[in-house]
Amino acid sequence: MPRTPIDYDEDDSDQDGESTSGQWKRRLVTWTLAALGLGLGFLIPYMLYLNHEVSERFGRLQWQVPTRVYARPLELRPGLAMDAGTLKTELDAAGYHEGDGSRVGSYKRDGGRWRISSRGFNDVDGAVRARRLEVSLSGGRVANVREAGQKQALKAARLDPARIASLYGQKQEERRLVRIEEVPELLVTGLQAVEDRDFNSHIGIDFTGMIRAAFKSATGRRQGASTLTQQLARSGLLGIGKEQTLRRKGKEILYALIIDARYEKRDILEAYLNQVYMGQRGSQAIHGVAAASEFYFGRDLADLKPEQIALLVGIVKGPSAYDPRRNPEAARARRDFALGEFHETQLIDDAQYQTALKAPLGVTKEAGTLAPNRFPAYIDLVRRQLARDYPSDELISAGLSVMTAMSPSAQALAEGAVTRTLKSLDSKRRPPLQTGLVLTDVHNGEVLAVVGSRHHTEHGFNRAVEAQRPVGSLLKPFVYMLALATPERFSLASYVDDSPVSVDLGRGKRWNPGNSDGRSHGTVRLIDALAMSYNQATVRVGMQVAPERIADLIHTLAGIQAEPRPSLILGAVDQSPYAMAQLYQFLASGGEIQPLHAVRGVLGANGRALKRYDTAPAPAQEGDAIAARLITLAGQHTVTSGTASPLMRDGLGRLNSAGKTGTSNDGRDSWYAGWTGDHLAVVWVGNDQNKETGLYGATGAMRVWSSIFARLPSAPLKVGDEGIDWQWVINTHSTDASCGGARRFAFVKGFAPAYGPCPVAEPVEGEEERRSWRDWFGLGDDDDDDDAQAPPPPPPPEP
Known part of the structure; x- marks a missing residue:
């Protein structure tokens, strides 16, 4: 049967449609496979590249961690000079808080009894464990120290030191690395409850959270969907920018997937807790929860209460928006939201929740203990002493711990004394006064305090170390010490002549120094000549000793270079307070050669000592010890009956201190060096333009010294009888x-x-003369000095 055209055409048409459809399907599959192949060909190498980036950056965790500088740990031991005010200053400086004394980092005071819960820390000689201590103070001293609940007294106990500075690199980032086990459990779990509840189950990204965020965004409510892993990925750690683009978001997701696949959840959380941005202090960025705890509360993480932990967790969302110092209401609302999340997830119970809601924010007025450097003069000395072993680029940002000898209480007292005294001395008749001050421990040469300016927080010229000024009569004790080294010729009881003196300088030049009061005092005892700072008598003794020996002595004891001219006898040499403190340390220590040091040691990032500077000094040689005792006795006579006698009127006779005043030409420089059984302080007062101040050693620098020691707990000076x-x-x-x-x-x-x-x-001829009417009314030579008469150095010999 012949086919009809219609049937044929329809069949042919179907076949053509099927052929066309099949072609498109084949093309689609081909194109899809090609695109997939191209995509995989690109994605696989790209993922391998990102994986390498994650391994390099995340795996090594190379954060820029500042080097931290600490004060000395306070060692409490029976017999230590200590009062309640000083102990409180020390505890406050170290970030202790008054409470019940049972929580770590807290203390409780009950009259003379203190309960202190110390923190564990690493010191130059190893780890020091945390302790709950009971300390009793009585009569200006530590009566006993024992561990809470124990009957046996301790010989000594150390409290963790105050942090006094941070040394940064190019990035002003404050960060203190912590292990996750050092972070309170409530902070770890609370952070997840607020920021990422599915952290332990997702693969680095949270699809459910993304869908939820997308839905809320569609309804006009914005909600973040980033996991903690994504937040870490887009932080500065992995170098992803903050621009809101699909490319950035895609890269962030890929990073998060790789991080989650490569690392344990614990490691990711630890990295996050150390990296998260938590605020800003000027140019100083605060990173990590440990640094934030110090920044906002002045506390260690272990000391935080639930409401403080909630505030830290809340700040994570936006450190600027929820800054509790600038936006307290917003910060409180965010904290309370975090507390609600804690309560909902049963991290805190009802009672804790209600108590925390009622609590204040509890942030400190100032930025905790994170001031980069509020002791510039002291830290300048620290840098100088470390420069030999640690170049500046190695010292900063290396995560080291520099353990210094600073005493926070002594430093505070020194700063306060400078402020009060110079303010009282300010006058329209004299130029603006400045100062330099060094205070040391006489037992070991540790530098406890340094003040380099009357404005002690200003950075710049450190007068305690850099100012070179004529030292005047501060050299006289060393002139007499050399004389006493020949006991067959000189003793404290020897008679010396204080009549006018003339010294031949050669080439027809003569030096005729006089006393500051313009009078001669005839024949006087050597101890009185030193105590009253008589120039004429000192020059006679010094010329018998020989200026060359004086120059050799001060170079041996303090590295001071001086020309051996006759004028050296009266202190015609320019030196800094620090150099003079090093010189006087010999006397104050009883004849030991004690190199002064501000640094006790340096610890590595692992807490182990890398370098120590606190080695014990060698015992004094017998001859040196005897010489130092004799001059110390003369120095005590200077305080009781000589140029430093105003200290007795100040009520400081209880210290039995020794000292020496000094004044340079026309009262341009006022000096005082004085020491007790525990401390030595050398003070200079003058002005930067080298103008006359009208101040003597006793009316300028000694007033600063007196103000310090009126408040500083210090043992009385006792001079031994050996030899x-x-x-x-x-x-x-x-x-x-x-x-x-x-x-x-x-x-x-x-x-x-x-x-x-x-x-x-019968009075010895000349001795009666000095007891004139001026002496009976206290108008004698008790204000020093003298050294003004030292002539300029002679010109060099003509060719």
Whole structure:
């Protein structure tokens, strides 16, 4: 049967349609496979590249961590000079908080009894464990120290030190790395409850959260869908920018997937807790929860309460928007929201929740303990002493811990004394006054405080270390010490001549120094010549000693370079307060060579000591010890009866201190060096333009010293008798204590004068002269000095 055209055409048409459809399907499959192949060909290498980036950046965790500088740990031991105010200052500086004394980092005071819960820390000699201590103060001293619940007293206990500075690199990032086990559990779980509840189950990204965020965005409500892993990925750690683009979002997702696949959840959380941005202090960025805890609360993470943890978790969402210092209401609302999440997920119970809601924000007024450097003069000295072993680019941002010798209480007292005293001395008749001050521990050479300017927080010229000013009479004790080193010729009881003196300088030049009061005092005892700072007598003694020996001595003891000219006898050499403190440390330590040091040691990032600078000094040689004792006795006489006697009127006689005043030409420079049984302080007061101030050593620098030691707990100075023979003396021979007019002197053992009978009291010629009407009214030479008479150095020899 013949086919009809219609049937044929219809069949042919179907076949053509099927052919066309099949062609398109084949093309679609081909194109899809090609696109997939191209995509995989690109994506696989790209993923491998990203995987390498993650491995390099995340795996090494190379954050820029500042080097932290710490004060010395306070060592509490029975007998230590300590009062309640000083102990509180030390505890406050170290970030302790008054409470019940049972929580770590807290203390409780009950009269003279203190309960202190210390924190564990690493020191130069190893780890120091946390302790709950009971400390009793009595009579200005530590009476006893014991561990809470224990009957046996401790020999000593150390409290963790205050942090005093941070040394940064190019990035001003404040960060303190912590392990996740060091972070309170509530902070770890609370962060997840608020920011990423499915953290432990998702693969780095949360599809459910994305869908939920997309739905809310469609309804006009914006909600973030980023996981903690994504937040970490887009942080500065992995170098992803913050621009809101699909490319950035895609890269963030890929990073998060790789991080989650490569690392344990614990490691991701730890990295997040150390990296998260938490605020800003000027140019200083705060990263990580540990640094944030110090920044906002001045506390260690372990000391935080639930409401403080909730505030930190809340700040994560927006450190600027929820800054509790600038936006307290917004911060409180965000904190309360976080507390609600804590409560909903049963991280805190009803009672904790209600208590936390009622609590204040609890942030400190200032930025916690994170001030980069509020002790510029002291930190300048630290840098100088570390420069030899740690170049500046190695010291900063290395995560080191520099353990210094600073005493926060001594530093505070020194700063306060400078502020009060110079304000009281300010006058329209004198130029603006400045100061430099160094305070040390006489037992070990540690530098406890440094003030480099009357405005002690200003950076710049450090007068304590850099100012080179004529030292005047501060050199006189060393002139007399050399004389006493020949006991067959000189003793404290020796008579010296304080009549006018003339020294031949050569080439027809002569030097005729006079006393600051313009008078001569005839024949005087050597101890009185030093205590009253008589120039003429000192020059006579110094010329017998020889300027060359004086120059050698000060170079040996303090590295001071000085020309051995006669004027050196009266202190014609320019030095800094720090250099003079090093010189006087010999006397204050009882004759030991103690190199001053502000740094006790440096710890690595692992807490182990890399370098120590606190080695014990060698014991004093017998001759040095005896010489130092004799000059110290003369220094005590200076305080009781000489140029430093105003200290007795200040009520500081209880310290039995020794000291020496000093004044340069026309009162341009006022000096005082004084020491007790625990401390030495050298103070300079003057002005940067080298103009006359009208101040003597006793009316300028000594006023600062007095203000410090009126408040600083310090042991009285006791001078030992080893190698010394005490004798009552009349005229030039030993006698009985009952002999009228006899005085008691210390001699080098074996060199006391021979015994003689008590004569009829007749004054030695010249001695009576100095007891004039001026002395009876306290108008004698008790303000020093002197050194103004030192001539300029002679010109160099002509060719």
